[in-house]
Amino acid sequence: MIDHLPVLLVVLPILGGAVPLVVSLLHERAGWAVATLTVAGQVALAGLLAWTVETSGTVSYEVGGFAAPYGIELVVDGLSAAVALLVAVVALGVLAYARHAGPRSNSFYSLYLLLVAGLTGMSVTGDVFNLYVFLEITGLAAYGLVASGDEAKSAVAALKYLIIGTVGASLYLLGVGYLLAATGTLNMADLAGKLGSMAAYDSTLVLTAFGLMVGGLTVKVALFPLHTWQPDAYANAPDTVSAFISALVSTVSAYALARLLFSVFTVEFLSAVPIARWALLGLACVSVVTGSALAVSQSSVQRMLAYSSVSQFGLVVAGFTVGTPMAVVGASVHLLGHAVMKGGLFAATGVIERKTGATTLNGYAGMGSRVPVTAGAFSVLALAMVGVPPAIGFVGKWFIVFGAVKAEIWPVVVVLLASTLLTLAYFARLVERLYFAEATIHADEQADATADVPADATVADGSGRAVSTGMVAVVVAAAVLAVALTAAVPAFEQVLNETLPQLLTQ
């Protein structure tokens, strides 16, 4: 049982995902219960796996008993265990939110579990082609979930997401082909050994493979200028879905990018081919700046949060690309921290919209007194994102900046430091309106206001406008986690140092 943990982690949600569809024959509303049971099991398994990794180091598993370079290998080290655990925990949290927020159809929960399976698969796999398959499973489930909103717009947003996402994944696949041509293997560890010896790092073949694979993944991560699918998808999906995919989909893709950089191409590649490193750093820095600029210019809060992701993932990718051990730890911390914070922020927008009808920046004016708890949690999350210590957003940034200073990449240091102010630029406006402005939407005219403001998020299944304690609890839990996770950083850093020696010992 323990030996099969990595594969069980993927199999469980897939099997669980099939159940709601079957149950549909008997009962229309069983999806939530099935999903909750499955995800609870998933959290237990992921926790067990993380504990195993912490105590006895990296776990690897050969699927179906085929030996490693030929069969598919699952490799779980500190980073992947953390991401898998994050996926499970966030999935459980969002389910608490979905209980009341809907959608409630059984097929929704099938897709939900499929997405969990895809994300978990991406985080535990040790094979570049297997990664592609999970990437597409994740994509398929995510497209379906985005389209599960009641509004027509959600279908358009989903199609846009699908087309751009598929092109990204296809580019990645093409890159895999180039790597296969260059080395004849698909196993990550094997590739890391053969690249550089069988094919020179700066050969056209390897460079093209790097470009295609990284380019494909940056589409999924939504770095500028390949982010265009993201604001539409996040803003038009049901609140539950926005919270879920904003927390996880880009996060796990960014994880995959890091995996590619360190376990396939390795740090030696980055130092042997400075152009690749600089290109990626440049992309990340541009993403930080333009993402923030676009976020500032939004009037819809959810779109603003979506553009904020563009900027924050720039930060993460910059951290990974700087490549010093500190920067990598920092990028990992920020990756996980951002997932919690952004998921919580989207969940909060859902709560605020249901309670008050506010979806735009101006609509948020004076809402601090209408929804005190949610607004308080929202402000804490926003400040954490800005990087006010001692929240998790600060710790990640500190590590990344520290790594960049050590590597003496000064332009990146400047962008990283400036990102605090850029993030402040869009969150300060919001928090200011939340507490210190005259309300534009009042309780009595709320019905009209909701009609006036083009709703950015829809309530699927017509499940009423009320807000449950569970939904608020999820938002508050995210806010608490955003600060409390800081205390877990030393342990996380230690696990990373122990399980990723090959990339942290340069």
Place this chain on the structure above:
Amino acid sequence: MTDITSLRPLFAILVSALAIPVILSLERRPNVREGVTIAVALAKFAIVASMVPGVLSGTRYVFSLGKFGPGIELTFRVDPLGLLFGLLASLLWIVTSFYSIGYMRGLDEHAQTRYFASFAASLASAVGVAFASNLLTLFVCYELLTVSTYPLVTHDETDEARAAGRKYLAYTFGGGVAVLGGTVLVFVLTGTTAFTPGGIEALATADPTLARAAFALLAAGFGVKAALMPAHSWLPDAMVAPTPVSGLLHAVAVVKSGVFGIARVVLDVYGTGTMEQLGVGLPLAAVAAFTLLTASVIALRQDNLKRRLAYSTISQLSYIVLGLALLKGDALIGGLLHIPAHAFMKLTLFFCAGAIHVETHTDDISDMAGIGKRMPLTMAAFGVAAAGMAGIPLVAGFVSKWYLVIGALDGGGLVFAAALLVSGVLNIAYFWPIVYQAYFESPEGHDEKPLLEGPLGGRDVVRTDGGDADDDTAESSPVESSEDIPEPQHVDHLGKHHEDDEHHGGPPAGGWTKSGWRGGESTWFMLGPILTAATLSLLLGTVPNSVVFLRIVTTIVGNLPGVTL
């Protein structure tokens, strides 16, 4: 020096942090809420004060929250310098709490719960700044201080208050980024950010260019809150906040946290020796000297009392920075002693301005002719504190400035000594007219004061201080009777109108009513704090050796290696 692990530093910080949820939950019972504030303020002061004897005899109380990664070590340590700031902030919080109650209730302000909660949060962070034992902990508390004071600056919820809040956040977070950059650099250069009396040794041998860059970043970052020019302009704007906020935060806690940061950097990160070696003291001193002169001149042009006080603050803060930057024993003592001295005096001045605002809704100096009749005690306290600001003997300001000038001459900085003296004259120039006109003139016949007036060009509706000409016309028309005093919410503390037809200040038509000297002019909730603060500044001026602050300061400077007294 012995380090003792103790929970006291932590409690000193937490006691007011833990009070926040309590205060928030008591929204409907204001008396209990204010009771909690006072109790917590007293408890905080008691905890801090209990450490004074130990620290003076060479003990340092340490408490560590643990390590969260390389360089991220949250540790609090009470050493003399930290105690100076912590003691000051917690002592004055008590005074300000009483005053806040009088002020907020006198004006019937909105959102008082938020106000008192934010105040408690600010004090927790300010004491955190004081007791931080390394640059990173200092940075953490410094940022939290920014966040917790933001609701106070924006308290009015007017457009102007929001604009001031935005500016405040932009400036101080910008400074925070510079501090973060400097901290990372120091850590990369030396592998530590812990404060060491006399400076971190590894910095002396580090790459001088990087060490200078780190100093520039740190000085610039802390300089924002210390309102060094050209990063000062958030401070006058932040005067839109309620007066107790301007008093405690913008004359004591917030701006002094910036000055305190610079003191830490100069004394405990770089050390005077390394500073001289790197040659970074002189530029800092030059910036400070420039600021203290320029701000004094600008203060002359302000007609709004709080804005004039704000520029005075900018100028006085630079005295402290100048004292630190001169790197000589006496100058250091003078600079550090000016932290409490300025705090007492400026708090008195702000409290007086607030009392005048609450009682008569007068904000502009030109409306204050003869106000001494109406508010004799208040204006007397104002006079005392103003004299101290100018450095007249028997008030606190004299002692610190004496040391400063001696230190400046000692170090051969004749220019800086001259700057200090000129600024002293300017201080008299902008404070004396207020006192003179309050007592010796009447609203009907008062002279034009040396306020720089008359447009130098451009549209004639614009006044030289940048305000609108509308202000003047509205101010000069007297109201029919004192009942016409507008609702407070129409007037903010910078005296700008929100409704044109309202009049907002100046003497009532029949002239100021006469009040006795026994406190008929205002509530004792406000007079008490005013007189306490004024008394403290007199005590520090007349018997400096028996007031604990001078002893703390001499201990700090005495502990520094390589500094002779």
Place this chain on the structure above:
Amino acid sequence: MLGLLDSHYNYVAVMLLLGIGLYMLVESRNLVKKVIGMNVFQTGIFLFFITLAFRAGGNPPIIEDGGGPYVSPLPHVLILTAIVVGVSLTAVALALLIRIYTEYGTLDEDKLKQLYYD
């Protein structure tokens, strides 16, 4: 140039397919044609993998028959998976198209944009 056509005609075909697919994806205003373009693009990639496996004179990789050299079986397996993925994607895309058409009554991108931002 002609030599390239002669020796590497498979790669030329791959590039053509990728180019045509991408062009349709970007330029076509009709959403159905966009999806078709997406399919063509993917087919180009499939072809790339399959021709990678080719080896002159190689036998099918079934060990009992005669013996080596064999063509590589790995790309075939991979592409079998990728085709399945592609088919599912197309199915989801078509389902979305049907929904968009019932909601907006058009599949023209420009018209849709107008309706979308109203």
